[in-house]
Amino acid sequence: MMRTSALFATVPAFSTPNVPIKIRIALGALTAFFVSSAQPAVSVDGWPFLQVLILMTSEVLVGVLLGFVSRLFFYALDIGGAVIATGIGLMMPMDVNPFQTNQSTIPTNILYQLAIMIFFTTDMHHWFFAGLSKSFEVLPMGQANFGGGMIKTLIPMTAGVFSVGIMIAGPIMTVSFILLLLFSFLGRAVPQMNVFAESFSFRILAGLTVFGMTCDVMAEHIVQFVRGIPLDLMSAVSSLNG
Numbered sequence: 483m484m485r486t487s488a489l490f491a492t493v494p495a496f497s498t499p500n501v502p503i504k505i506r507i508a509l510g511a512l513t514a515f516f517v518s519s520a521q522p523a524v525s526v527d528g529w530p531f532l533q534v535l536i537l538m539t540s541e542v543l544v545g546v547l548l549g550f551v552s553r554l555f556f557y558a559l560d561i562g563g564a565v566i567a568t569g570i571g572l573m574m575p576m577d578v579n580p581f582q583t584n585q586s587t588i589p590t591n592i593l594y595q596l597a598i599m600i601f602f603t604t605d606m607h608h609w610f611f612a613g614l615s616k617s618f619e620v621l622p623m624g625q626a627n628f629g630g631g632m633i634k635t636l637i638p639m640t641a642g643v644f645s646v647g648i649m650i651a652g653p654i655m656t657v658s659f660i661l662l663l664l665f666s667f668l669g670r671a672v673p674q675m676n677v678f679a680e681s682f683s684f685r686i687l688a689g690l691t692v693f694g695m696t697c698d699v700m701a702e703h704i705v706q707f708v709r710g711i712p713l714d715l716m717s718a719v720s721s722l723n724g
Contacts, residue, residue: 484538484541484542484545485514485541485542485544485545485548485617485618485623486510486511486513486514486517486545486614487506487507487510487511487514487542487545488541488542488543488544488545488546488549489510489545489546489548489549489552489614490506490509490510490513490549491506491510491545491546491549492545492546492549492550492552492553493548493549493552493553493610513611513614517614517615517618537623537624540624540626541623541624541626543626543628544617544621544626544719544722547632547718547722548614548617548715548718548719551636551639551711551714551715551718552610552711552714552715554639554640554642554643554714555597555643555646555704555707555708555711556594556597557643557647558642558643558644558646558647558650558707559590559593559594559597559647559650560586560590560647561643561644561647561648561651562589562590562593562646562647562648562649562650562651562700563586563587563589563590563591563592563593563594563651564587564590565647565648565651565654565655566587566589566650566651566654566655566689566693567587567588567589567590569651569654569655569657569658569685569689570589570654570658570685570686570688570689570690570693571682571685571686571689572587572588572589572686572689573587575587575588577591589693592693593650593700593704596697596700596701596704597704597708600701600704600705600708601708604705604708604709606708606709606711606712609711609712610711610712610715612712613711613712613715613716614715616716617715617716617719620716620719620720620723621719621720621722621723625722625723626722626723627722627723628722631721631722632718632721632722634721635717635718635720635721636718636721639714639717639718646703646707649703650700650703650704653692653693653696653699654689654692654693654696657688657689657692658685658688658689661681661684661685661688662681665677665680665681665684
């Protein structure tokens with residue numbers, strides 16, 4: 483119950499403000515019921531209260547870790563959306579992000595919508611629940627070891643966040659660089675022109691055009707990363723089994 487509840491409190495698509503807390507608790511309890519029916523029971527009879535509290539805290543931390551690993555991809559979307567917004571001059575306009583409690587740039591919101599749609603249309607939520615059930619087999623209750631193995635596993639995953647974010651924003655970064663290079667030459671040729679102000683409209687137009695044309699490429703990167711979430715969950719859980 484502790485692991486699944488903590489997971490639903492942090493995992494994307496279920497931890498959004500649009501999902502009421504009662505629904506999250508109900509989902510966590512229902513998932514824990516089905517998962518526990520396939521796992522051996524753990525008896526805590528005769529355990530001191532402190533030991534039970536440590537066990538509950540350990541399971542909560544495991545659930546938070548799984549939720550954090552699941553959210554890494556959405557952190558990559560934040561990076562990619564911020565780079566895209568900076569490249570096309572849309573960093574200042576902010577919009578409410580329905581999947582977070584704060585505001586995000588417009589490209590970030592579009593990427594979030596695309597990622598959530600891909601997450602459910604590719605049935606990755608089924609694999610997500612399968613990975614959660616498998617986590618109890620790989621790491622039974624009370625056997626988590628938060629040591630160096632966890633850090634060694636999380637560092638490459640975190641590094642992959644930046645690479646995915648840059649790959650998503652790569653086409654827009656290229657177009658933005660070319661436009662800036664062209665306008666720098668134009669500024670040399672026509673010193674009277676306010677190149678900085680004139681370039682904004684071209685950057686926005688070219689950036690949005692390329693953004694729309696490369697959505698399929700972005701979707702491919704998103705699908706590849708989303709399909710790797712269950713494997714990342716297993717890697718994170720295995721790193722705690724020491």
